Amino acid sequence: METNRRVFLKVAGLATLGFMVTKPALDVFARGQFGEASVGEALDPPHEVGTTTKWGMAVNLTACSEKDGCTACTDACHDYHNVPDIDNKEEEIKWIWTAPYEKVFPEHGNEFIEDDLRGSEVMVLCNHCEHPPCIKVCPTRATWKREDGIVMMDFHRCIGCRYCMAGCPYGARSFNWKDPRPFIKETNPDFPTRTRGVVEKCNFCAKRLSKGLQPACVEACPEKALTFGNLLDDHSELREILATHTIVRRLPELGTEPNVYYYKAD
Amino acid sequence: MYDAGKIISGIIIFFILVSFPIWISAASGTIGDVPELNLPADEEQCVEDAEWMRANHMDLLIDWRETVVREGVRVYTASDGKEYNMSLTDTCLDCHSPKAEFCDQCHDYVAAVPNCWSCHVDPGGS
Numbered sequence: 001m002e003t004n005r006r007v008f009l010k011v012a013g014l015a016t017l018g019f020m021v022t023k024p025a026l027d028v029f030a031r032g033q034f035g036e037a038s039v040g041e042a043l044d045p046p047h048e049v050g051t052t053t054k055w056g057m058a059v060n061l062t063a064c065s066e067k068d069g070c071t072a073c074t075d076a077c078h079d080y081h082n083v084p085d086i087d088n089k090e091e092e093i094k095w096i097w098t099a100p101y102e103k104v105f106p107e108h109g110n111e112f113i114e115d116d117l118r119g120s121e122v123m124v125l126c127n128h129c130e131h132p133p134c135i136k137v138c139p140t141r142a143t144w145k146r147e148d149g150i151v152m153m154d155f156h157r158c159i160g161c162r163y164c165m166a167g168c169p170y171g172a173r174s175f176n177w178k179d180p181r182p183f184i185k186e187t188n189p190d191f192p193t194r195t196r197g198v199v200e201k202c203n204f205c206a207k208r209l210s211k212g213l214q215p216a217c218v219e220a221c222p223e224k225a226l227t228f229g230n231l232l233d234d235h236s237e238l239r240e241i242l243a244t245h246t247i248v249r250r251l252p253e254l255g256t257e258p259n260v261y262y263y264k265a266d
Numbered sequence: 267m268y269d270a271g272k273i274i275s276g277i278i279i280f281f282i283l284v285s286f287p288i289w290i291s292a293a294s295g296t297i298g299d300v301p302e303l304n305l306p307a308d309e310e311q312c313v314e315d316a317e318w319m320r321a322n323h324m325d326l327l328i329d330w331r332e333t334v335v336r337e338g339v340r341v342y343t344a345s346d347g348k349e350y351n352m353s354l355t356d357t358c359l360d361c362h363s364p365k366a367e368f369c370d371q372c373h374d375y376v377a378a379v380p381n382c383w384s385c386h387v388d389p390g391g392s
Contacts, residue, residue, distance in 0.1 A: 148338075154336060155335075155385065192386045193384075194385055195385055210338065210340055
């Protein structure tokens with residue numbers, strides 16, 4: 001082929017274009033931009049080796065069920081975090097609430113055993129799982145596992161796709177279908193509200209923990225049925241309870257490994 | 267030249283319409299208005315240099331937000347060594363309240379609409 005100016009310019013132009021397109025594309029792969037959320041990643045959440053804290057909670061089923069109808073923990077939590085009170089099953093927002101024993105522990109449904117608990121209401125909240133399915137599916141990393149074990153929400157990044165709600169087997173997440181502000185009776189100026197279009201859930205009182213306070217629900221329970229503490233501290237009250245009681249966790253067969261534990265009083 | 271009159275008057279009308287924003291504000295005396303900032307009376311200085319804050323407060327706030335929410339660190343050490351709690355409402359608005367007389371003054375002027383206040387609670391009213 002004869003190389004005249006016209007052909008030369010065409011080839012040079014195409015080569016430049018090709019370089020412009022492939023270089024950034026290659027860079028993306030080289031930098032591992034898809035890295036964090038990629039499939040086939042090790043199952044372990046990003047737990048830094050050497051971290052000395054892993055928050056967990058134990059719920060005393062007996063003590064809690066004795067106060068039928070008590071809502072102290074829910075009230076304390078929802079007041080502190082400006083959780084709206086929407087009286088509608090489809091749009092309600094919950095961080096900590098009660099559910100029937102049979103629903104919380106469907107595998108304990110056998111006749112005659114656990115008769116004392118059947119029919120009672122059980123406290124449920126986000127389990128801050130060891131292997132949280134919700135963070136795997138979040139496309140913006142708006143929810144992730146902190147080094148201290150808390151499954152956090154970054155409301156600034158939440159785009160409201162609700163994949164995490166589909167991912168959570170415990171129904172621990174709620175979606176703001178409408179502006180929550182009109183449904184908050186008294187706004188706590190210390191904690192931001194949320195807006196329409198974001199998902200929310202319990203954060204183990206991350207803000208209170210940063211001030212050295214116990215979670216609001218733990219503090220409010222009149223029966224002292226909730227024990228919060230550091231699972232990595234051998235001498236914590238929480239570890240003491242786990243060591244001396246028969247413990248159950250929700251839906252153990254899923255392998256999510258909840259960090260919220262349930263036990264019966266002695 | 268055909269239709270010179272129509273073309274010229276068309277051009278004149280066009281320029282009157284295009285310059286509408288300029289002469290309307292000249293007529294109403296708002297030309298050259300600058301935001302009136304109500305600076306804190308009992309405070310001398312901002313978290314960082316005021317000049318720097320004017321240009322970079324949005325980046326600083328995003329930085330605070332990331333550090334608090336994602337890293338769990340809540341204390342900011344300013345370049346002069348002073349420590350601040352990294353909080354939009356507890357810190358910025360502690361000095362700059364009500365925000366309507368400070369933040370909003372500028373933002374209305376430049377038509378910036380930060381969505382922060384749909385969640386963060388302005389202690390000086392909504």
